[in-house]
């Protein structure tokens with residue numbers, strides 16, 4: 001059987017070969033890639049994946065009339081990557097308490113004692129997202145192999161960004177519990193504005209990705225209202241203002257954990273990009 005196409009390297013699941021012959025197989029392929037992406041931070045749900053994958057033939061070069069595409073997904077990093085959104089020894093009592101609170105809302109017990117999904121969902125978080133298939137994205141293979149998600153690249157627990165995100169799909173809300181480590185200093189004893197912006201971008205971007213498909217930040221407006229003490233835990237809450245085609249408008253606020261002090265507020269615009277954007281970009 002003749003097979004054409006390119007190898008798509010993505011995360012943490014074995015090697016899968018998919019032949020794209022019919023609509024059924026397209027759906028199958030969408031499901032497989034959906035499963036593959038599941039678990040990646042910010043990409044754990046891709047409801048419109050099936051539609052997006054219809055674009056694959058334009059980015060995965062097809063040279064035969066038989067329209068068979070081989071999509072090989074290899075194993076570039078260990079099968080069980082660390083989930084950074086789980087508690088570690090650096091988490092203070094405030095961070096842990098809030099984590100326990102939201103985590104308890106992720107599962108509810110029915111009257112019959114049965115466990116069901118609750119209104120909230122904890123999002124796992126890894127230090128790598130998709131690894132692109134082809135050159136042109138990274139300067140070299142060395143950079144490609146060393147690339148890590150900005151907020152998850154510190155080895156020393158508690159030194160920088162400690163955070164966990166929970167989403168409530170029904171309410172279109174997202175909450176992040178963020179403990180700011182000592183390496184994030186800006187003004188003496190307080191968190192750097194760029195670190196705050198990074199967290200706002202991460203929370204709102206992840207939220208927007210959860211609602212549709214992968215997104216890129218097009219616009220981010222931030223008002224810094226009061227400084228955040230280094231080492232403190234804060235809440236970052238985002239909510240969807242509106243969705244218009246590819247655009248998702250989100251607003252966000254950073255407050256003290258009891259909600260009494262507003263540290264920062266922001267608005268953001270995200271534009272969805274197709275899954276094909278994630279897989280190949282030449």
Ligand SMILES: CCCCC/C=C\C/C=C\C/C=C\C/C=C\CCCC(=O)SCCNC(=O)CCNC(=O)[C@H](O)C(C)(C)COP(=O)(O)OP(=O)(O)OC[C@H]1O[C@@H](n2cnc3c(N)ncnc32)[C@H](O)[C@@H]1OP(=O)(O)O
Nearest residue numbers: 041042129201202205206214215216217218219271277278
């Ligand atoms: C390579 C893909 C990477 C994707 C990554 C995604 C997920 C990764 C997974 C896990 C990561 C985990 C955690 C982090 C999660 C998220 C946070 C990170 C997100 C970022 O940190 S990401 C980096 C910073 N980000 C950029 O590096 C973007 C640079 N930029 C561009 O890549 C393009 O600019 C783009 C794609 C934004 C749009 O380009 P485009 O060609 O697709 O669309 P186009 O320009 O035609 O605009 C269509 C309509 O949007 C309106 N529009 C456009 N821009 C606007 C603006 N600024 N203000 C107001 N309206 C705007 C137009 O006016 C038009 O409106 P209308 O249709 O009404 O006329």
